[in-house]
Amino acid sequence: MILTQTYSAIAPSLTSSFLAVGGVDPISYSVLPGGAGGTIDSVTGVYTAPAVVSEDPPLLYDTIRAVDSAANVAESQILIGTPLLLL
Numbered sequence: 001m002i003l004t005q006t007y008s009a010i011a012p013s014l015t016s017s018f019l020a021v022g023g024v025d026p027i028s029y030s031v032l033p034g035g036a037g038g039t040i041d042s043v044t045g046v047y048t049a050p051a052v053v054s055e056d057p058p059l060l061y062d063t064i065r066a067v068d069s070a071a072n073v074a075e076s077q078i079l080i081g082t083p084l085l086l087l
Contacts, residue, residue: 001072003064009079010049016078018045023068035062036080049080 001023007016018040020027029045031038036059037050047064054060060081066074 001066001068001074003066003074003076005047005064005076005078007078009081011082012049012053012080013051014049016047016049018047018064018066018076020045020066020068020074023066023072023074024070025068027066027068030065030067032063032065032075034058036060038062038078038080040064047078049078053081 002021003018004021005016005018010016018029028042029040031040038047040047061077061079063075063077
């Protein structure tokens with residue numbers, strides 16, 4: 001199973017979609033703790049970036065995890081930043 005995403009970097013409060021490919025339905029999506037602080041719809045895989053961006057580099061990323069019904073796991077990261085930071 002692999003995890004695809006519409007964007008690898010986005011600005012605060014924007015959304016990106018994640019999709020697990022090759023997994024066994026149902027698939028559940030989650031944001032791992034200790035990152036930027038975004039949220040994800042556990043069923044649809046639509047991620048929403050936090051409204052405020054940290055200046056601490058490790059807190060600029062969120063790690064998204066997808067787990068399917070056969071316990072297969074896939075992960076991907078997304079960078080959250082201001083437009084100047086993303087350039």
